[in-house]
Amino acid sequence: xxxxxxxxxxxxxxxxxxxxxWGRQAFLALALVPAAAFAWTLAQLSAVLDGREVSETVExxxxxxxxxALRLDALALLFAAVVTGVGALVLLYCARYFAPDEEGxxxxxxxxTAFAGSMLGLVVADDLLLLYVFWELTTVFSFLLIxxxxxxxxxxxxATQALVLTTAGxxxxxxxxxxxxxASGSFLLSEVVADPGSGTVMTAGTVLVLMGAxxxxxxxxFHFWLPAAMEAPTPVSAYxxxxxxxxxGIYLVARLAPGLADVPGWRPLVLGLGVATxxxxxxxALRQTDLKLLLAFGTVSQLGFLMTLVGGGSRELAAAGVxxxxxxxxxxxxxFLTVGVVDHATGTRDLxxxxxxxxxxxxxxxxxxxxxxxxxxxxPLLGFVGKEAAFTALWDGGLPDRTAATxxxxxxxxxxxxxxxxxxxxxxxxxxxxxDCADTEVAHAPEPLFLAAPVVLATAGLLAGPFSPLLAPxxxxxxxTVPFGLPEVEDLALWHGWKxxxxxxxxxxxxGGALFAVRARVSRTQRRLAVGASADxxxxxxxxxxxxxxxxxxxxxxxxxxxxxxxxxLVVVLALPGTVLLTRAPWPGEWRAWDTPVQAMVGVVVxxxxxxxxxxxxxxxxxxxVGVTGYGTAVLFALQGAPDLALTQFLVETLTLxxxxxxxxxxxxxxGERHRPRERAVRGVxxxxxxxxxxxxxxxxxxxxxxxxxxxxxxxxxxxFGGGKNIVNVTLVDxxxxxxxxxxxxxVVAATGVASLVFLRSRTGGVDRAERTRLTEVDRPSxxxxxxxxxxxxxSVVLEVITRILFHTILVFSVYLLxxxxxxxxxxxxxxxxAGLALVLRYLAxxxxxxxxxxxxxxxxxxxxxxxxxGGTGVGGLVLxxxxxxxxxxxxxxxxxxxxxxxxxxxxxxxxYLIVVGLVLDVLRSLGAELDRQEDEDxxxxxxxxxxxxx
Numbered sequence: 001x002x003x004x005x006x007x008x009x010x011x012x013x014x015x016x017x018x019x020x021x022w023g024r025q026a027f028l029a030l031a032l033v034p035a036a037a038f039a040w041t042l043a044q045l046s047a048v049l050d051g052r053e054v055s056e057t058v059e060x061x062x063x064x065x066x067x068x069a070l071r072l073d074a075l076a077l078l079f080a081a082v083v084t085g086v087g088a089l090v091l092l093y094c095a096r097y098f099a100p101d102e103e104g105x106x107x108x109x110x111x112x113t114a115f116a117g118s119m120l121g122l123v124v125a126d127d128l129l130l131l132y133v134f135w136e137l138t139t140v141f142s143f144l145l146i147x148x149x150x151x152x153x154x155x156x157x158x159a160t161q162a163l164v165l166t167t168a169g170x171x172x173x174x175x176x177x178x179x180x181x182x183a184s185g186s187f188l189l190s191e192v193v194a195d196p197g198s199g200t201v202m203t204a205g206t207v208l209v210l211m212g213a214x215x216x217x218x219x220x221x222f223h224f225w226l227p228a229a230m231e232a233p234t235p236v237s238a239y240x241x242x243x244x245x246x247x248x249g250i251y252l253v254a255r256l257a258p259g260l261a262d263v264p265g266w267r268p269l270v271l272g273l274g275v276a277t278x279x280x281x282x283x284x285a286l287r288q289t290d291l292k293l294l295l296a297f298g299t300v301s302q303l304g305f306l307m308t309l310v311g312g313g314s315r316e317l318a319a320a321g322v323x324x325x326x327x328x329x330x331x332x333x334x335x336f337l338t339v340g341v342v343d344h345a346t347g348t349r350d351l352x353x354x355x356x357x358x359x360x361x362x363x364x365x366x367x368x369x370x371x372x373x374x375x376x377x378x379x380p381l382l383g384f385v386g387k388e389a390a391f392t393a394l395w396d397g398g399l400p401d402r403t404a405a406t407x408x409x410x411x412x413x414x415x416x417x418x419x420x421x422x423x424x425x426x427x428x429x430x431x432x433x434x435x436d437c438a439d440t441e442v443a444h445a446p447e448p449l450f451l452a453a454p455v456v457l458a459t460a461g462l463l464a465g466p467f468s469p470l471l472a473p474x475x476x477x478x479x480x481t482v483p484f485g486l487p488e489v490e491d492l493a494l495w496h497g498w499k500x501x502x503x504x505x506x507x508x509x510x511x512g513g514a515l516f517a518v519r520a521r522v523s524r525t526q527r528r529l530a531v532g533a534s535a536d537x538x539x540x541x542x543x544x545x546x547x548x549x550x551x552x553x554x555x556x557x558x559x560x561x562x563x564x565x566x567x568x569x570l571v572v573v574l575a576l577p578g579t580v581l582l583t584r585a586p587w588p589g590e591w592r593a594w595d596t597p598v599q600a601m602v603g604v605v606v607x608x609x610x611x612x613x614x615x616x617x618x619x620x621x622x623x624x625x626v627g628v629t630g631y632g633t634a635v636l637f638a639l640q641g642a643p644d645l646a647l648t649q650f651l652v653e654t655l656t657l658x659x660x661x662x663x664x665x666x667x668x669x670x671x672g673e674r675h676r677p678r679e680r681a682v683r684g685v686x687x688x689x690x691x692x693x694x695x696x697x698x699x700x701x702x703x704x705x706x707x708x709x710x711x712x713x714x715x716x717x718x719x720x721f722g723g724g725k726n727i728v729n730v731t732l733v734d735x736x737x738x739x740x741x742x743x744x745x746x747x748v749v750a751a752t753g754v755a756s757l758v759f760l761r762s763r764t765g766g767v768d769r770a771e772r773t774r775l776t777e778v779d780r781p782s783x784x785x786x787x788x789x790x791x792x793x794x795x796s797v798v799l800e801v802i803t804r805i806l807f808h809t810i811l812v813f814s815v816y817l818l819x820x821x822x823x824x825x826x827x828x829x830x831x832x833x834x835a836g837l838a839l840v841l842r843y844l845a846x847x848x849x850x851x852x853x854x855x856x857x858x859x860x861x862x863x864x865x866x867x868x869x870x871g872g873t874g875v876g877g878l879v880l881x882x883x884x885x886x887x888x889x890x891x892x893x894x895x896x897x898x899x900x901x902x903x904x905x906x907x908x909x910x911x912x913y914l915i916v917v918g919l920v921l922d923v924l925r926s927l928g929a930e931l932d933r934q935e936d937e938d939x940x941x942x943x944x945x946x947x948x949x950x951x
Contacts, residue, residue: 010118015107032092038084071126074477086243089453096450115141173212179205193259217249224536233342242332254310261313270311275411284416315485316393326385330461334371351429354441358431374422382464391501420512503716572944588703605634651833724822733905803845810838828909832916848929862918870911
């Protein structure tokens with residue numbers, strides 16, 4: 001199972017490349033991944049039915065009892081088959097749905113494949129926290145898929161709405177999962193269901209978990225996000241909103257119902273919202289004129305039906321629920337794909353403008369009618385089998401409370417009648433001839449491959465009805481895990497004789513047909529009964545209210561004054577930790593100001609520079625003086641025997657000065673004097689107090705230590721387990737690799753933030769290169785690739801020569817630091833900073849075009865590759881059976897080279913190196929090259945007629 005999940009990950013990463021090579025045909029290759037998962041799932045059927053455990057467990061963080069636990073039982077197998085089978089067919093459908101030259105297809109393909117993998121992980125996860133991880137991944141990927149048409153406001157609004165609601169439910173669910181795990185004593189799903197525990201904590205946790213399922217599966221009152229999400233492309237609707245994402249809540253309830261259905265509050269919440277959702281969705285579907293919206297509200301109705309069945313907590317309802325889940329996935333995916341073909345062929349989904357398509361597209365009409373018949377519950381389709389099983393279960397008292405069973409049965413019968421009515425509306429609207437509407441012209445006849453997916457799904461729904469006894473063992477395997485109900489579940493079958501359930505099925509069809517027959521009167525009645533407000537409007541009113549509140553709070557507390565913000569933080573530090581320091585801290589008995597006179601001299605220089613920076617009125621001079629404090633700190637590190645820290649501090653300070661200089665180009669030369677003496681005095685008191693406080697904290701922290709520090713074992717463990725002698729580097733890439741992974745992720749965010757300040761619309765692409773501009777004829781020789789693009793008055797031949805000589809040497813030195821850092825001073829961070837300084841030198845010597853020649857690659861590529869290297873190191877260790885980010889030491893003897901030692905943390909360090917280089921390049925590109933370009937456009941230099949140069 002883990003291999004299948006990794007296959008989806010690899011396919012998702014490769015999807016943009018494959019689409020770039022093969023165009024939309026790449027979807028055919030991508031479909032092989034979920035198809036392979038589908039085949040593997042079916043191959044496990046005999047093992048699951050025989051009761052053999054199909055599971056995989058990989059220890060993740062044993063100290064926290066975290067593990068990647070995957071398990072395939074009857075319920076997981078059924079949902080996994082739906083996820084992978086429908087997913088493969090939807091990807092196949094995409095190969096003809098998208099135009100050959102449509103933009104964003106590669107991104108869409110990768111996201112859809114990643115979603116399929118996340119959904120598969122969700123249904124096979126046997127750990128509560130792992131399930132939550134996959135749960136949130138499906139939320140994120142669905143947001144990207146719904147809002148993929150980023151140029152349309154409606155798509156972005158729908159994606160944001162779905163993200164806010166499902167994430168809010170997911171947060172509640174996370175708290176609930178933790179409470180359930182604590183109350184039951186285990187975070188394994190299988191153990192929680194087997195022995196759930198009891199008490200207030202379990203009850204509260206269960207309700208919170210249900211909140212996640214309710215929002216995910218679009219239950220009332222959170223149902224409105226699903227119809228709004230129909231702004232997504234049709235393949236997304238057919239997969240996410242019919243067979244996958246919205247089924248996540250159904251799956252979670254079905255998974256927990258065998259153990260938690262008797263928890264107080266479970267049945268009233270699940271049954272009440274389920275029936276209400278079925279009725280609301282069916283009622284709203286009757287008024288839709290867009291075929292896709294009609295199916296969307298129909299999906300809301302059917303999700304309420306499914307939630308009621310799987311959450312009822314009885315064997316009979318559980319069997320009916322999983323059967324209807326499979327039937328719904330087949331017929332609703334088919335119908336959405338059918339609407340996509342109609343839209344492609346005619347250019348519209350408005351049923352008022354469609355007429356006569358049944359004759360013009362007979363194959364499509366047959367497919368749509370088969371799926372619609374299953375949705376309406378007509379024999380011999382699987383939908384009929386599932387609905388009759390549901391009616392039978394409730395008629396026979398499928399709930400502990402007979403009255404509740406009767407009420408639920410009445411609600412489901414009414415909802416099923418609404419289902420039959422909107423099903424007839426769909427078939428009539430899509431394929432029938434209308435007297436008042438001319439026959440619709442078919443602009444693009446669908447290709448056989450375009451029809452393949454809906455034909456296969458519709459055929460599966462047709463065959464699954466007569467052959468439903470073949471599904472009975474799998475359905476019973478899950479149903480028997482539910483404690484309440486009859487000893488044996490009635491087998492699935494197309495014909496059970498003349499029973500009340502058959503009469504109820506016939507009643508729903510006749511009632512639905514009657515509602516359709518008087519559709520005009522029903523429509524007028526709905527318009528008269530329409531209320532002024534809706535759940536969707538209520539949501540946007542809440543969001544707008546929060547926006548207004550945030551503006552009010554922000555306007556009151558944040559005035560845009562950075563000194564005020566900093567002063568507030570420092571005063572709080574003095575008031576709270578400072579009070580504790582003065583009253584309870586164990587002060588050292590002996591104070592030592594310095595170890596050597598050299599330290600004292602360096603300290604005096606640092607303090608003097610800090611004091612001078614307060615008096616200097618020129619910005620550049622002040623920045624340079626502040627830089628002295630940083631270099632002085634580096635000297636102190638070196639004096640204390642920490643060359644690695646000293647090297648890094650020196651490099652960081654140098655690059656910081658460069659960034660300051662780039663920013664200062666756009667600021668006034670002098671610092672204005674805008675503060676009264678009293679304000680300066682207050683700030684001075686705060687500054688001195690904070691300085692004294694931090695010095696005291698350092699002294700107290702060192703004197704208060706009683707236990708042996710953990711760092712005492714670092715030298716030995718760094719070499720034995722990390723394979724390196726440089727404690728600092730081994731700590732970063734092995735001992736505290738998780739911290740480093742978080743820190744480099746923040747560097748990526750910082751690079752994005754800097755770029756977003758300058759690039760208002762898009763930050764893709766690299767720096768402009770010299771061949772993109774006209775070079776001027778100059779007499780001086782060009783030592784750099786883009787040297788001739790510089791303003792002759794600002795060129796420095798000496799700097800160009802020095803750059804030409806040193807650039808490659810600096811790069812080689814940076815690589816040396818990268819590879820030697822495991823045993824000697826250096827490492828990926830220091831090496832990346834040195835490589836960044838080489839890019840700075842090229843930019844200073846030759847301008848923005850020279851920077852483009854030095855680094856002809858987009859910064860985002862470097863940042864992404866760095867994260868991939870660093871994260872891939874952790875995944876690699878996991879695959880090899882080790883801990884995440886654990887270092888593996890490989891030693892071998894090679895010809896010529898002799899003994900070779902390789903540590904896998906080197907690849908993590910390479911990721912750090914790439915991210916640092918990408919950060920520096922992004923800063924130079926944003927604050928250097930882009931600002932230069934803007935200046936060039938505002939004020940170009942004209943030498944001779946038709947000749948332009950760049951500053």
